[in-house]
Amino acid sequence: MTILDKILAEKEKEVAQLKATYQQGQHQVGFERRSLYDSFMHADKMGIIAEIKRASPSKGTINEAVNPAEQAKHYEENGAGVISVLTDTPFFKGTMADLKAVRKAVKLPILNKDFIIDEIQIDRAKDYGASVILLIAAALPKERLQQLFNYTRSYDLDVLFEIHNEKELAVAKEIGANIIGINNRNLKTFEVDLATTERLAKDIDTTRTLVISESGFSTKEEVERIKQSGVRGILVGETMMRSDDLKKTFDELRVPLS
């Protein structure tokens, strides 16, 4: 059983619980459209999706004691374009309360980074103030991904559609994803390789599709390398959470796109 299989098995239980208890609108913070696509497609610097990541299966504890609202404010002040909040509890120690706190603290679009397998999680993400949700190609069959994609778009939320190989890229195209996240981390082995983005991005029309490279970024050289592939945004978790000088970290990673 891979780690993704284990996470998805837990998600099934969480969704069953949610269906029994969650009332739509219960946590509504007032939806206001904040578009990831528009802001990153028209920027002149590499867009940064800065993540609130307390822990992970590959690294264990990263920063469990973080104050998500304070951390998000620092991200915003230093140049983040989007805040990603990992809300899975069993494997990443995040919560929906983290997302709500971040939504109240900043004006940026917020990505609800979770393992979405059911519409009810999308209802909840919207209620809590997310403007982007993650769909992982490896998690579900194409037909189910299409349903969840359509459902999310009907709410006017953005979908970051995550892929890791050619087969998943074909699915992203068939589904009509306009924001594709290429995860450099192999979720079976945890190996991180930026060549994954280089290999897959060359088969994407990056003038129309926003390509985000995910995982493994810590240096300016890595971002300079990846920008040659037409990538307009990067998703950065651990480096942000461990940084003791966020201004320096953002200044390094927000390279000009021209």
Ligand SMILES: O=C(O)c1ccccc1NCC(=O)[C@H](O)[C@H](O)COP(=O)(O)O
């Ligand atoms: O990070 C993990 O160990 C992980 C394991 C299994 C599924 C997903 C996982 N990470 C989620 C992410 O996509 C990353 O948090 C994100 O891309 C940021 O990565 P990094 O900058 O390397 O922390």
